[in-house]
Amino acid sequence: MRFTHETLAQRVILDAGRSLEHLEAQVAHLGASRVMLVAGGSASSYADRAAVLLPVVLRWTEVVQHVPVAVAERARAAAADTGVDVVVCVGGGSAVGVAKAVALTTRLPVIAVPTTYAGSEATPVWGLTEDRRKTTGVDPVVLPTVVVYDSDLTRSLPVDLSVASGLNALAHCVDSMWAPRSNPVNQALALEGARALAQGLPHVVGDPMGTPGRDQCLYGAYLAATAFASAGSGLHHKICHVLGGTFDLPHAPTHAVVLPHVLAFNAPAVPDQARRLAIALGRPAGLAGPDDDAAAAATDALAALRQAVGAPRALRDLGLPLDAIPEVAERVVAAAPATNPRPVTGPAIETLLRAAWEGADPRSQS
The missing domain is CATH 1.20.1090.10 (Dehydroquinate synthase-like - alpha domain)
Known part of the structure; x- marks a missing residue:
């Protein structure tokens, strides 16, 4: 048997019904004070509750599957203009994808709260789409620093x-x-x-x-x-x-x-x-x-x-x-x-x- 294996560094929490509590604690653990909160329409209610607990300075709601380059560029510009120091994303793979697109160029840490089983939150893989072509790459900077799993958040998924x-x-x-x-x-x-x-x-x-x-x-x-x-x-x-x-x-x-x-x-x-x-x-x-x-x-x-x-x-x-x-x-x-x-x-x-x-x-x- 001969192989090389790399294990990724990431904190993973699974605790039904307590994600807000963990999210607040993990933002504090990172010492972050200016949160960019990425959440599309399906996660807006949860994002509203999270925004009460977190020092959110930017709400980002433009979440599109396959992350068009234009969307990524707008999100990156907004993050830079607002001076955020952490990106919190709530939702499925598209929300995580937008957060990764921001992290790819800004090197900001990401905390992911998944609401589907997409799995993007556990990989250093990013993907962007332009001119009918999806480009993917691997960069450890896009791997979320923390993942908070809460099965209660998946119940609204049909x-x-x-x-x-x-x-x-x-x-x-x-x-x-x-x-x-x-x-x-x-x-x-x-x-x-x-x-x-x-x-x-x-x-x-x-x-x-x-x-x-x-x-x-x-x-x-x-x-x-x-x-x-x-x-x-x-x-x-x-x-x-x-x-x-x-x-x-x-x-x-x-x-x-x-x-x-x-x-x-x-x-x-x-x-x-x-x-x-x-x-x-x-x-x-x-x-x-x-x-x-x-x-x-x-x-x-x-x-x-x-x-x-x-x-x-x-x-x-x-x-x-x-x-x-x-x-x-x-x-x-x-x-x-x-x-x-x-x-x-x-x-x-x-x-x-x-x-x-x-x-x-x-x-x-x-």
């Missing part, structure tokens, strides 16, 4: 969006099993994250206001993002970055739709990883010997989970035009990591995308 967001988190786990810097440590984190999400999501669907399922999903989403931050971006995320940046498809549902197709594409080439993933997803039966079909077990386990939670199925339902598939495939092939378990060719990616566009069963496409 069940369908909770499912999509949870499957987006699961995509971090799956991609981490064979991403460019995958190693035994981040694979272990990914597998435990997958187990937690596979257990938590059905509980969220069955009891949307309950704490246990949503706590499990936040825990799983954190582990998933931590694994992804270490392992790097694999084929799945390259596909979704093109779909999101070029065609402005909704982030979490796009990941939820594409995930089973990438798993079905790659799993046959990595049976050991597929076997372990199948077990994490709750399908240990029939995985005792080398002759078992580990890829089928993994794809079947994911299919069962998706059926149980009512996952989104088709890219056409998200607004992708059918005639866009060749352009998407061309961009994906150019961006795909050379370490992907299977060769990434134009025809293969077009086939994968067409199945995802139609909502076909990916197990018939592998």
Whole structure:
């Protein structure tokens, strides 16, 4: 066994119902006195309560998915003009993305209070979109210094969006099993994250206001993002970055739709990883010997989970035009990591995308 693993420095708090208390304490711990509070419309009520407790000098409400460069530049200018010394973001991946865009150039610390399972709060990855192209990069300065998880804040997320967001988190786990810097440590984190999400999501669907399922999903989403931050971006995320940046498809549902197709594409080439993933997803039966079909077990386990939670199925339902598939495939092939378990060719990616566009069963496409 031989590998190199880097562990990111970050304080993580999970405590249902007490996020305001922790947020106030963490701002004080940093010695901050001029807070930029980033929160879009869905988080405005919580932001109002936070603003009473924190020394907020700037409220920023322009929160846009995939973070257009123009939005980032306006937020950075406002932060500089106001002289803020910390950025607090409340919301999903888009809110965290705006905060990261500010931190990238100002080097301000970020405190994140997530309201979805996006996981961006646990990675040093930033993303900006301009001229129909999403650019991503890695810089430790954008990693939030503190993350405060509170499952109460996810209860307002509708069940369908909770499912999509949870499957987006699961995509971090799956991609981490064979991403460019995958190693035994981040694979272990990914597998435990997958187990937690596979257990938590059905509980969220069955009891949307309950704490246990949503706590499990936040825990799983954190582990998933931590694994992804270490392992790097694999084929799945390259596909979704093109779909999101070029065609402005909704982030979490796009990941939820594409995930089973990438798993079905790659799993046959990595049976050991597929076997372990199948077990994490709750399908240990029939995985005792080398002759078992580990890829089928993994794809079947994911299919069962998706059926149980009512996952989104088709890219056409998200607004992708059918005639866009060749352009998407061309961009994906150019961006795909050379370490992907299977060769990434134009025809293969077009086939994968067409199945995802139609909502076909990916197990018939592998």
